[in-house]
Amino acid sequence: MPGTITPDAAVRGTAGRSPVHSLLLTLPIGLWGALMFSRSLELPGPAPKLAALLTFLFMIVLFFQMMRTKETHRWRRIFFVALGLLFPVGFIWDLITLRGSMSIAMGQMIGGDTPFCFLAIPMMIVPAALTKTLIFPGSILPTASNPHAVAPMIALWLAATLVLGKGWCAYGCFFGGIEEGSAALVKKPRIRNVDPRWRWAPWAVLAAVVLLSAATYEAVYCSWLCPFKAVTEFPEVRSMQSALQAGIFGSLFIGLVLVLPFLTRLRTQCAFFCPFGPFQALSNKLSVFEIRMDRTKCTDCVTCRRACPTLVLDETSVARGRAGMSCMKCGACVDACTKGAVRWHIKGTPLTASPETARLLYLFPAWAFATLFGGSIIAGTLTKLLQLAH
Amino acid sequence: MCLAACGPVLLPWLAAEGAGLRDTGGLLGQFLAGRLAGYLVFATLAWVLGLALPLPASANAALFGVVHLALAAALASYAGSTLRPRPAACPGGLSAPRSRALAGRFRALGPAALGFLTGLNLCPPFLVAGVRAAQRHSLPGALEFFLLFFAGTLVWFLPFLGVSAVRRFTGLRTVARFTTVLVAAYYGYLGVITLGGALLHAWHDHA
Amino acid sequence: MQRLKAVLGYTGAVLTVAAMLVMPFVLFPLFQRGVAATGVEVDPVYTGGGIARTIAKDGYRIIVNQPVRSRALLARPAAFVQLAWAPAGALPARITDEVDLDGDGRADLTVCFEVPADTTAALFVDVTPAGDMVLPLRRVSSASFSALIARVGDRIVVRVPLATR
Numbered sequence: 001m002p003g004t005i006t007p008d009a010a011v012r013g014t015a016g017r018s019p020v021h022s023l024l025l026t027l028p029i030g031l032w033g034a035l036m037f038s039r040s041l042e043l044p045g046p047a048p049k050l051a052a053l054l055t056f057l058f059m060i061v062l063f064f065q066m067m068r069t070k071e072t073h074r075w076r077r078i079f080f081v082a083l084g085l086l087f088p089v090g091f092i093w094d095l096i097t098l099r100g101s102m103s104i105a106m107g108q109m110i111g112g113d114t115p116f117c118f119l120a121i122p123m124m125i126v127p128a129a130l131t132k133t134l135i136f137p138g139s140i141l142p143t144a145s146n147p148h149a150v151a152p153m154i155a156l157w158l159a160a161t162l163v164l165g166k167g168w169c170a171y172g173c174f175f176g177g178i179e180e181g182s183a184a185l186v187k188k189p190r191i192r193n194v195d196p197r198w199r200w201a202p203w204a205v206l207a208a209v210v211l212l213s214a215a216t217y218e219a220v221y222c223s224w225l226c227p228f229k230a231v232t233e234f235p236e237v238r239s240m241q242s243a244l245q246a247g248i249f250g251s252l253f254i255g256l257v258l259v260l261p262f263l264t265r266l267r268t269q270c271a272f273f274c275p276f277g278p279f280q281a282l283s284n285k286l287s288v289f290e291i292r293m294d295r296t297k298c299t300d301c302v303t304c305r306r307a308c309p310t311l312v313l314d315e316t317s318v319a320r321g322r323a324g325m326s327c328m329k330c331g332a333c334v335d336a337c338t339k340g341a342v343r344w345h346i347k348g349t350p351l352t353a354s355p356e357t358a359r360l361l362y363l364f365p366a367w368a369f370a371t372l373f374g375g376s377i378i379a380g381t382l383t384k385l386l387q388l389a390h
Numbered sequence: 391m392c393l394a395a396c397g398p399v400l401l402p403w404l405a406a407e408g409a410g411l412r413d414t415g416g417l418l419g420q421f422l423a424g425r426l427a428g429y430l431v432f433a434t435l436a437w438v439l440g441l442a443l444p445l446p447a448s449a450n451a452a453l454f455g456v457v458h459l460a461l462a463a464a465l466a467s468y469a470g471s472t473l474r475p476r477p478a479a480c481p482g483g484l485s486a487p488r489s490r491a492l493a494g495r496f497r498a499l500g501p502a503a504l505g506f507l508t509g510l511n512l513c514p515p516f517l518v519a520g521v522r523a524a525q526r527h528s529l530p531g532a533l534e535f536f537l538l539f540f541a542g543t544l545v546w547f548l549p550f551l552g553v554s555a556v557r558r559f560t561g562l563r564t565v566a567r568f569t570t571v572l573v574a575a576y577y578g579y580l581g582v583i584t585l586g587g588a589l590l591h592a593w594h595d596h597a
Numbered sequence: 598m599q600r601l602k603a604v605l606g607y608t609g610a611v612l613t614v615a616a617m618l619v620m621p622f623v624l625f626p627l628f629q630r631g632v633a634a635t636g637v638e639v640d641p642v643y644t645g646g647g648i649a650r651t652i653a654k655d656g657y658r659i660i661v662n663q664p665v666r667s668r669a670l671l672a673r674p675a676a677f678v679q680l681a682w683a684p685a686g687a688l689p690a691r692i693t694d695e696v697d698l699d700g701d702g703r704a705d706l707t708v709c710f711e712v713p714a715d716t717t718a719a720l721f722v723d724v725t726p727a728g729d730m731v732l733p734l735r736r737v738s739s740a741s742f743s744a745l746i747a748r749v750g751d752r753i754v755v756r757v758p759l760a761t762r
Binding site for chain 3: 032036100105106107108109110111112127128131132133134135136137138139140141150151152154155156158159160162163212215216217218236238239287288289346347348349350353358361362364365368369372
């Protein structure tokens with residue numbers, strides 16, 4: 001089970017690191033975090049400064065623990081769940097402050113005030129390539145009423161994809177933490193055997209929404225299928241169609257994001273539905289980082305497969321000795337393996353090369369991105385909560 | 391336009407079949423034959439109705455709704471026949487030979503049926519062609535117009551032959567079958583909304 | 598060969614770290630400028646299309662946009678023309694305007710709507726066609742992207758569906 005198995009560190013060869021060594025390795029992240037959060041010092045009032053400090057310490061302590069324990073998943077998960085919980089709080093807060101409602105009116109949509117979400121990117125590519133138009137009711141550049149414009153969000157996603165590949169799903173996505181938190185609430189799954197063919201469903205959702213969006217010139221996933229509309233924003237319910245849409249959003253959120261992760265201990269929305277996952281998985285081909293299995297040490301105990309929150313690991317991939325294309329490098333399988341057979345790896349290097357070096361070289365940019373992006377979201381929400389408390 | 395309009399139906403279905411180049415060509419041929427049949431039926435209807443009073447908008451919409459629903463049913467039926475695991479002979483259920491016979495019957499009719507329904511499915515150039523056909527002086531003229539329209543758009547279907555390249559990826563075939571279900575659901579919704587709207591309008595007009 | 602692959606692998610890994618370090622200062626602004634430089638625009642179904650002409654009225658103006666026809670092939674929304682009354686703060690309590698859409702000197706439609714003092718109150722519009730260019734609207738608020746009335750900034754925007762798609 002993800003994060004709850006305590007492997008034999010001596011057998012795995014990953015006994016903990018000394019506090020001093022861990023502190024030295026944490027120093028670069030500390031400097032990076034200080035640089036990123038220093039801008040908060042210029043904001044008026046004590047709330048942004050306190051929020052920045054708390055977030056900075058939060059990120060530093062988690063990274064320190066990653067260094068000290070040589071484990072990744074359970075510390076990353078703490079950050080990710082915090083992000084998943086705090087992002088909707090801050091976002092909804094902004095909506096209520098700006099508009100008085102979570103729903104977006106037609107006037108706001110045609111005025112270009114819809115905040116852009118990265119989930120729309122796959123659907124926009126074909127229409128943009130054919131006609132140079134974006135099928136999204138937002139603004140290309142930030143405006144006073146819409147700071148979350150298309151260009152900055154796409155730029156951020158592009159840059160993050162270059163660095164993380166599908167690691168976006170483990171370190172960047174501000175929705176995934178909700179499911180991860182729900183999945184972590186119980187120790188044992190109530191539903192164990194999930195038909196492995198369901199792993200292909202997100203690819204089908206991606207294909208269907210891309211084809212239908214190209215034919216309808218509408219971001220079909222956003223209009224009809226996004227579960228996270230339930231915790232962000234949705235079109236005003238003023239007709240049968242919009243009521244149906246709201247019903248679908250709510251049902252998918254409750255089912256895929258809350259209930260099924262609780263029953264299966266899996267990130268079911270990510271594993272079985274989200275079209276952005278397979279889209280992002282294509283970028284994994286560019287990343288030099290991967291998860292590999294040392295077949296000489298592997299005893300086929302299936303612990304790693306049970307630990308994977310998105311069912312990426314199956315019999316075939318373990319036999320082949322490498323995680324599939326959809327691996328988001330969360331580290332759950334590596335931490336779960338009691339034989340040290342599952343390891344971080346840099347493509348091109350021998351399998352016997354130091355897995356810890358590979359892990360560090362991946363974690364530094366991944367955590368730097370998490371601090372920059374997720375950390376700023378966490379600090380922003382904490383600022384609002386602290387201001388409310390005052 | 392042809393790629394974008396027919397793509398949601400054709401791409402997942404051809405990918406799900408997982409056939410080689412020759413067989414994909416055969417399937418595409420059957421699909422196009424069904425599409426041509428759909429065009430010729432529509433040409434006949436458009437010309438005949440063009441002589442009569444124009445159809446009310448609600449009747450048009452009802453027709454579109456029915457076509458969408460039929461297309462959704464055809465796609466869902468196809469997806470169901472390929473996604474369901476083959477049942478062993480069991481009392482009270484379908485025997486394996488019978489379910490194979492059903493699947494086989496679909497395989498014979500399916501491509502043409504999908505093509506026929508897609509042919510009736512009204513993409514904008516098709517609508518323009520329909521208006522032109524209705525204005526022709528004779529039925530052979532209307533049929534000739536649609537034949538030429540069909541021939542002119544034929545070339546845009548050639549890229550679909552490239553789908554045969556993905557047949558070695560078994561995962562992709564499963565993806566394609568799931569996609570067919572989703573596209574069927576979308577057409578089903580479109581059909582219900584269109585037909586429901588048409589019936590509501592007609593009831594309103596009469597009331 | 599094995600050594601070369603290993604060197605390339607580690608180089609790639611180090612470059613990933615370097616890319617992250619420069620992301621907020623180089624990559625992000627570069628990509629943002631790149632996206633803006635592609636010249637992509639938001640679909641006119643959302644923006645309402647380009648401005649065709651402006652009609653001066655007593656204390657306000659009516660902005661007539663180019664007709665917008667969706668490029669969709671399935672579930673195509675109706676074509677529409679967008680009109681905007683600006684500035685909203687200078688409008689009388691009730692608007693009844695005849696509008697010439699195509700500039701031929703003849704009114705193509707009459708638009709009627711109330712302008713409530715409360716800017717958050719719902720708006721409703723009636724459109725009566727003068728010819729066969731547009732479809733009528735009866736007490737429409739925000740039915741669809743093709744038929745609506747809404748406040749957008751300091752304007753009141755009305756979209757009227759065209760009779761032909």
